[in-house]
Amino acid sequence: MGSNQIQAPKGTRDLYPADAAKRRFVTEAWRKVSVRHGFDEIDGPTFEHLALYTVKSGEGIVSELFSFRREGGEQDYALRPEFTPTLARMFAARAGALPRPTKWFMTGPFFRAERPQRGRLREFLQWNVDVLGDPSPQADAEVIACCVALLRDLGFTPEHLRVKVNHRDALAKWLVARGVEAPRHADLFKLLDQRGKLPPDQFVAGLAAFGFNAQQAEVFIKGVIRVEIPPGATSVEVAGERVTREQLGVQDHPEEPADLTFFSDAVRPLAVALANAGVLDWVDFDLSIVRGLAYYTGMVFEVHEATGAERAVAGGGRYDNLVELFGGPPTPAVGFGMGDVVLTLIMQDKGLMPDETGMLERAGMRPDVFVISNGVPEAEAQLHPLVASFRAAGLHARHTSKATRNVGKLLKEAGDCRARHAVIIESGRSCTIKDMGTGEQRQLPLDQALGTLTTPR
RNA sequence: GUGGCCAUAGCUCAGUUGGUUAGAGCACCGGGUUGUGAUCCCGGGGGUCGCGGGUUCAAGUCCCGUUGGCCACCCCA
Numbered sequence: 129m130g131s132n133q134i135q136a137p138k139g140t141r142d143l144y145p146a147d148a149a150k151r152r153f154v155t156e157a158w159r160k161v162s163v164r165h166g167f168d169e170i171d172g173p174t175f176e177h178l179a180l181y182t183v184k185s186g187e188g189i190v191s192e193l194f195s196f197r198r199e200g201g202e203q204d205y206a207l208r209p210e211f212t213p214t215l216a217r218m219f220a221a222r223a224g225a226l227p228r229p230t231k232w233f234m235t236g237p238f239f240r241a242e243r244p245q246r247g248r249l250r251e252f253l254q255w256n257v258d259v260l261g262d263p264s265p266q267a268d269a270e271v272i273a274c275c276v277a278l279l280r281d282l283g284f285t286p287e288h289l290r291v292k293v294n295h296r297d298a299l300a301k302w303l304v305a306r307g308v309e310a311p312r313h314a315d316l317f318k319l320l321d322q323r324g325k326l327p328p329d330q331f332v333a334g335l336a337a338f339g340f341n342a343q344q345a346e347v348f349i350k351g352v353i354r355v356e357i358p359p360g361a362t363s364v365e366v367a368g369e370r371v372t373r374e375q376l377g378v379q380d381h382p383e384e385p386a387d388l389t390f391f392s393d394a395v396r397p398l399a400v401a402l403a404n405a406g407v408l409d410w411v412d413f414d415l416s417i418v419r420g421l422a423y424y425t426g427m428v429f430e431v432h433e434a435t436g437a438e439r440a441v442a443g444g445g446r447y448d449n450l451v452e453l454f455g456g457p458p459t460p461a462v463g464f465g466m467g468d469v470v471l472t473l474i475m476q477d478k479g480l481m482p483d484e485t486g487m488l489e490r491a492g493m494r495p496d497v498f499v500i501s502n503g504v505p506e507a508e509a510q511l512h513p514l515v516a517s518f519r520a521a522g523l524h525a526r527h528t529s530k531a532t533r534n535v536g537k538l539l540k541e542a543g544d545c546r547a548r549h550a551v552i553i554e555s556g557r558s559c560t561i562k563d564m565g566t567g568e569q570r571q572l573p574l575d576q577a578l579g580t581l582t583t584p585r
Numbered sequence: 586g587u588g589g590c591c592a593u594a595g596c597u598c599a600g601u602u603g604g605u606u607a608g609a610g611c612a613c614c615g616g617g618u619u620g621u622g623a624u625c626c627c628g629g630g631g632g633u634c635g636c637g638g639g640u641u642c643a644a645g646u647c648c649c650g651u652u653g654g655c656c657a658c659c660c661c662a
Binding site: 543564 | 658
């Protein structure tokens, strides 16, 4: 690279054809699962007034944004770092006319002025899924179910990824019941959020300050509280505490899963909804998931690689006060965002990224036909008209740009670009169609080639 | 914003205590082997060694700075 070459900006990606196909593969998966689950696609501007972001997050956010002012202008703008403010703005603007619930999704680029590191870039794609106007746990479960469906579509299993769910109200209630009063919750949440980064003994010491003994600290260290009361049993011991069926709230519901957390007064309906959605096997209730502290009001969740490697694949939760904050009517809402960077990293690590043929296939980019002339003048004259007729009929048709008419080399080129069929023109009126997958081929009149390729067998 | 490691062809890399016009494999391009995705053969393009400065008779190699990458911290909406 010479001194006059300008590099791509820090934290951005150049997408060559194979990379663009991968991105298309992921965004198509996002779109398909969203539509299947009844969400309508929306999008907003990729830049907004700077104030839209400082209203919610304060001035401190500005250093994390790409913000700018037009030369000679007086307005401050920022490239969007997240979608929620735009979503709230859009909903607020038409709140009176929108159905309840309103189910929206979008995919698109977002920008954050952070230093790049593993799983985090300055420009990335994000999928946002939200339900507005429905306060029920069913809505919570619905967005989680949509998220899990995407993971399934991409080939993940509950052994690869875990959906870590918490409930801030439930956690707060549970803490109060154990003598940790509300004013201290913020500090405790911060401690919980830091769990992965603190040395274990320091974390235990921190919890001791809130009155938790070593045994109870174990619950937080493991991060996962999963209480299963075996059929017939009435209680089970968890981290030094005896938990009864009654406490789980399932004593009257023998048909419901007894696989709940022991702070389940508030969580039980959510757990039941998740069970009904068929995704409970992906879910761990995890007290350490608190999602910053920003604006979540109830359920919160993150998707993590099962061993805890990598940063979160997705995160979201309930934000019942936010639409009002952006000038709309009081509106309960729940949703999540998923970035492409960590998702793609883990897919590659787990061997779930399709090979090139599969990727082009699922991205709809595989050529239907590769047209070859054997070089005789009569065949040569038919090459471009035939390609044109294929394309006019809607087929993805290619031909070589090379000078050689060596059929072997040209078939190799057809194979390299993953064409489904090759058509070898051998005279003014005859050609051979070869199925590149099976190797089968047959000769037929040239004027039947188009019909053969466009007619499903 | 802080710190560590790194930078030679599109990719993966070699390049001696500093010493002539900087190399290989793969990929790419052209040709050949009777018109079938292979193998093989011949030929070709492509790098002022990320960039800038310094030391030296001489710098891909040593020093400083800078840009970018990777990783961690801060942060993570």
